[in-house]
Amino acid sequence: MDAEFSDLGPIWLVGCGNMAGAMLKRWLDAGLPPERVTVIRPSGVSPAKGVRTVRQVPRGEAPPRVLLLGVKPQKLGEVADSVAAAIGGETMLVSILAGVELATLSARFSKAGAVVRAMPNTPVALGRGVVALYGEVGSRKKELEALMRPLGLVEWAANEEQFGQMAALAGCGPAFLFRFIDAVAAAGTALGLPADQALRLATAMVDGAAGLAAGSDESPAVLADRVASPGGMTRKGLDVLDDGAALRDLLTRTLAAADRRGREMAAETR
Numbered sequence: 001m002d003a004e005f006s007d008l009g010p011i012w013l014v015g016c017g018n019m020a021g022a023m024l025k026r027w028l029d030a031g032l033p034p035e036r037v038t039v040i041r042p043s044g045v046s047p048a049k050g051v052r053t054v055r056q057v058p059r060g061e062a063p064p065r066v067l068l069l070g071v072k073p074q075k076l077g078e079v080a081d082s083v084a085a086a087i088g089g090e091t092m093l094v095s096i097l098a099g100v101e102l103a104t105l106s107a108r109f110s111k112a113g114a115v116v117r118a119m120p121n122t123p124v125a126l127g128r129g130v131v132a133l134y135g136e137v138g139s140r141k142k143e144l145e146a147l148m149r150p151l152g153l154v155e156w157a158a159n160e161e162q163f164g165q166m167a168a169l170a171g172c173g174p175a176f177l178f179r180f181i182d183a184v185a186a187a188g189t190a191l192g193l194p195a196d197q198a199l200r201l202a203t204a205m206v207d208g209a210a211g212l213a214a215g216s217d218e219s220p221a222v223l224a225d226r227v228a229s230p231g232g233m234t235r236k237g238l239d240v241l242d243d244g245a246a247l248r249d250l251l252t253r254t255l256a257a258a259d260r261r262g263r264e265m266a267a268e269t270r
């Protein structure tokens with residue numbers, strides 16, 4: 001844990017669903033004191049012991065150091081006025097909303113001392129996620145990075161277009177990989193394996209292979225070659241995936257579709 005991590009906050013989470021909830025879980029697991037966190041959610045149900053949970057953005061309280069916007073992009077209008085009224089110059093506003101541009105956020109939350117976009121993914125719950133960042137946070141950069149580092153790999157985007165591309169790859173990516181696991185399991189079932197066993201094998205295989213790739217200095221191409229014995233089984237399978245760059249083409253179209261939707265959403269909320 002960073003020395004300064006346990007001193008971060010107060011942090012308010014406006015919306016605490018799948019994504020903000022995953023971030024909170026990891027922060028608490030990493031040692032963030034729960035009493036530094038306030039969750040604002042319609043149910044009023046506390047997501048974790050010791051976390052103050054309220055139904056509406058508090059009024060008349062000292063502004064938080066960090067306010068994480070974690071609602072769906074379509075809900076921005078619903079929470080914007082109460083959030084704008086509650087923040088101050090000491091507040092760093094962190095938005096995880098896909099497709100809502102920095103300029104839109106800065107205009108709505110002009111009182112905030114800093115406004116930044118963050119694009120996490122759900123594996124942050126394990127501290128093995130990715131967080132893309134984009135914005136001008138000035139002197140708050142170290143504090144923001146200390147907050148995000150326990151979540152996994154933290155990468156800054158050079159510009160907002162790149163931030164959207166990072167969102168398509170890493171923010172959406174877990175869903176694409178889950179589809180891949182399902183597809184491998186279905187293919188194993190088609191070979192003749194029992195479905196439950198095929199899913200167990202597919203999941204463990206992806207977990208182990210990803211760990212190997214993450215811990216290796218070799219490229220994925222070299223690691224694939226190490227699996228493929230000359231004249232053996234794997235090469236025949238790779239030939240199918242590589243034919244006409246079939247897998248690469250499929251994923252290029254997949255990420256492009258996600259990126260395009262992010263740009264459409266930005267236009268809709270501009």
Ligand SMILES: NC(=O)C1=CN([C@@H]2O[C@H](COP(=O)(O)OP(=O)(O)OC[C@H]3O[C@@H](n4cnc5c(N)ncnc54)[C@H](O)[C@@H]3O)[C@@H](O)[C@H]2O)C=CC1
Binds near residue numbers: 079
């Ligand atoms: N799910 C993911 O993998 C990722 C999601 N995001 C972004 O995270 C945001 C949330 O997405 P999810 O967590 O997937 O959705 P979600 O639907 O699970 O969470 C949204 C939460 O906002 C709450 N909410 C609704 N109205 C509210 C209000 N007026 N005040 C406070 N809370 C309110 C809902 O009760 C819900 O729990 C979206 O903007 C999305 O673009 C970003 C990266 C990855």
Ligand SMILES: O=C(O)[C@@H]1CCC=N1
Binds near residue numbers: 167
């Ligand atoms: O699907 C979405 O719009 C969000 C952005 C990245 C992951 N989920």
